[in-house]
Structures are given as C-alpha cells and as structure tokens.
Amino acid sequence: MDLFSGLAAKIKGQNKTIVFPEGEDERVLGAAIRLQRDGLLTPVLLGKQAEIEATAKKNNLDVSNVQIIDPGSYPAEDKQAMLDSLVERRKGKNTPEQAAKMLQDVSYFGTMLVYMHKVDGMVSGAVHPTGDTVRPALQIIKTKPGNKLISGAFIMQKGDQRFVFADCAINLELDAQAMANVSIQSAATARLFDIDPKVALLSFSTKGSAKGDMVTKVAEATKLAHELDPELPLDGELQFDAAFVESVGAQKAPDSAVAGHANVFVFPDLQSGNIGYKIAQRLGGFEAIGPILQGLNAPVSDLSRGCNEEDVYKVSLITAAQAVE
Numbered sequence: 001m002d003l004f005s006g007l008a009a010k011i012k013g014q015n016k017t018i019v020f021p022e023g024e025d026e027r028v029l030g031a032a033i034r035l036q037r038d039g040l041l042t043p044v045l046l047g048k049q050a051e052i053e054a055t056a057k058k059n060n061l062d063v064s065n066v067q068i069i070d071p072g073s074y075p076a077e078d079k080q081a082m083l084d085s086l087v088e089r090r091k092g093k094n095t096p097e098q099a100a101k102m103l104q105d106v107s108y109f110g111t112m113l114v115y116m117h118k119v120d121g122m123v124s125g126a127v128h129p130t131g132d133t134v135r136p137a138l139q140i141i142k143t144k145p146g147n148k149l150i151s152g153a154f155i156m157q158k159g160d161q162r163f164v165f166a167d168c169a170i171n172l173e174l175d176a177q178a179m180a181n182v183s184i185q186s187a188a189t190a191r192l193f194d195i196d197p198k199v200a201l202l203s204f205s206t207k208g209s210a211k212g213d214m215v216t217k218v219a220e221a222t223k224l225a226h227e228l229d230p231e232l233p234l235d236g237e238l239q240f241d242a243a244f245v246e247s248v249g250a251q252k253a254p255d256s257a258v259a260g261h262a263n264v265f266v267f268p269d270l271q272s273g274n275i276g277y278k279i280a281q282r283l284g285g286f287e288a289i290g291p292i293l294q295g296l297n298a299p300v301s302d303l304s305r306g307c308n309e310e311d312v313y314k315v316s317l318i319t320a321a322q323a324v325e
C-alpha cells in the first residue's frame with residue numbers, strides 16, 4: 001500500500017473535521033470538495049459564502065454540501081466565547097483589544113476553532129505566508145509535552161525514494177541544542193511515514209574537513225542529539241554528498257554508519273533548509289509534501305503558496321491522520 005492509501009485507510013470512517021481558512025481559494029476548495037466526496041474527512045471552509053460560491057461556480061465545483069463559516073457573521077455568542085478563550089490563553093501577552101483584532105484574521109479564527117476542539121485540525125498557507133499561518137498556532141496551541149520547539153519537515157518523494165528534510169519552514173536560526181531537537185523530531189516524523197531513520201546533520205564540512213563556528217555548531221548538535229537518543233543512527237557534521245552518496249560517504253567519513261545511507265536530512269538553518277527542499281523539488285523532480293509541523297500540540301499544517309490542489313489534498317490527509325493518533 002502506498003503512503004497516501006495507507007493514510008486514507010487510517011482516516012476513513014473517523015469523521016475528522018478539518019478547517020480550511022482559505023476557503024475562497026480554488027485549490028483549497030477543489031481539494032476540500034474531493035476529500036468530502038471521497039469520504040475521508042469533513043471540511044469546514046472559512047470565508048464569505050458568496051465568494052466561495054463564485055469560486056466554485058467558476059471552477060464547475062459543487063459546494064452545496066460543504067460547511068462554510070463566515071467569520072464576519074459568526075453568531076455573537078460563539079464569537080464572545082472565542083474571544084474569552086483567546087484572551088485567557090494570551091493573558092499577560094495580548095490585551096482584549098488586541099485579541100479581538102487577532103480574531104479578524106482567518107488564521108487566528110481557524111486556529112481558535114482547533115484550540116476550542118470545534119474541529120480536529122487546520123490546513124492553511126496556500127495564500128498566506130508561513131509566518132502568518134503558523135504564528136497563531138505557536139502562540140495558542142503551543143508545543144506538545146516533551147518538545148522544546150516546533151519545526152517544519154517535508155517528506156520528499158520520487159518513485160520509491162522517500163526522505164525527510166527539516167527544518168525547512170520555521171526556525172530562522174538553530175543553535176546546537178535546537179538542531180539536536182529537530183533531529184530527534186525528524187526521526188519520529190520519518191517513522192510515521194515508514195522510513196527507518198538514518199539522520200544526517202548537514203554542513204559544508206565533513207568530519208572537520210572545514211573549520212569555523214558554523215561547523216562546530218553542527219558537530220556539537222550531533223553530540224547532543226546522540227545524547228538525546230543513543231540508539232538512533234545519526235551522524236554529523238556531514239556534507240550532503242557524504243551523507244547521501246555511498247562512495248563519497250565511504251571516502252569522506254569511512255567510519256560512519258550513516259554516511260552514504262542517510263534518509264533524514266537536518267539542515268543547519270532555515271536559509272539552507274528552505275532553499276534545499278525547493279531545489280530538490282523544482283530541479284530534482286521530487287514531490288515535496290509539507291511542511292509538516294513537528295512538535296505542535298494539535299494538528300495544524302502549513303502549505304507552500306506554490307502548492308497545487310493535489311498538495312492540499314495530501315497535506316489534509318496527513319493532518320487528519322495526525323488527529324486520529
């Protein structure tokens with residue numbers, strides 16, 4: 001069974017509800033209608049009814065059976081309950097006036113539906129940049145117990161090749177401890193997708209071939225990650241070729257059990273992580289599924305603004321599957 005058939009089987013019949021704050025976008029609308037028609041989940045679209053219907057008509061889609069919430073005409077009592085809950089959650093950080101303003105943003109509104117257990121998860125980011133999509137989740141839903149931070153991973157897939165790349169979405173800079181934490185989270189994500197993790201902590205240096213603070217950080221992160229999970233096959237610092245190509249791994253890091261065989265790639269910062277996944281996607285022909293948020297206390301998923309309908313469909317399957325666990 002392929003990855004997505006397995007996820008579909010897992011969520012079918014579970015009746016998980018997923019909110020789509022960008023209900024007026026045609027890719028989102030198309031995916032939501034298909035997910036409902038395929039009996040995989042119940043979508044809840046946020047947006048203006050007339051706009052959603054106009055998008056549906058333009059694209060020959062039937063939205064008549066899909067639940068739509070227009071935040072502008074949400075019942076006053078429900079709106080007040082949402083505001084009270086947000087004010088309580090953000091006590092000492094945001095004033096009630098700020099909280100009321102936040103709720104005018106569909107990303108905050110959708111996140112509050114998740115936080116208040118009115119829906120099981122949220123998928124957004126086809127229109128909004130990542131920062132605006134995930135900030136509400138970071139502020140309101142926060143980290144899962146046992147996780148110090150949230151990071152963003154992609155499943156990179158082509159034919160029967162399947163890898164995890166992280167952090168490609170969230171943390172601008174990672175210190176050694178954060179990079180170690182991302183390594184452990186990414187190994188867990190790999191297992192969820194039937195990948196037996198071998199984790200490479202990436203650098204422009206392999207085992208001291210270059211020097212500098214950036215290299216030292218990755219070497220230190222490798223040590224810390226090893227302390228966090230001594231059983232996990234991981235190694236660093238490794239260049240990508242040493243991590244991925246067996247002959248180069250054997251030449252540059254002959255004593256490493258991971259070099260040449262890595263399938264989970266942890267980048268040293270967001271510049272390299274985000275650039276790296278997009279190169280593999282756009283030049284390498286890999287399908288990039290994600291970013292999957294790791295370490296968050298409820299299923300919220302981001303999308304790339306360059307996504308298509310199929311990406312929205314697949315990320316929604318993952319999000320609903322996280323809600324089943």
Ligand SMILES: CC(C)(COP(=O)(O)OP(=O)(O)OC[C@H]1O[C@@H](n2cnc3c(N)ncnc32)[C@H](O)[C@@H]1OP(=O)(O)O)[C@@H](O)C(=O)NCCC(=O)NCCS
Nearest residue numbers: 093130131134135138139149150151168169170171172274
């Ligand atoms: C994620 C991001 C939006 C957070 O930025 P920010 O809002 O300026 O961050 P702040 O430091 O003000 O933190 C806001 C809240 O989120 C929390 N937070 C921020 N980063 C976090 C992380 N990695 N893990 C867990 N919590 C985090 C903070 O603790 C804070 O919570 P609080 O308000 O309850 O104290 C920012 O790091 C960002 O833009 N990242 C890059 C996104 C991007 O463009 N990616 C490329 C495309 S995918």
Ligand SMILES: CC(=O)OP(=O)(O)O
Nearest residue numbers: 129130303304305306
């Ligand atoms: C994940 C990502 O890079 O998102 P976007 O393309 O929307 O910036």
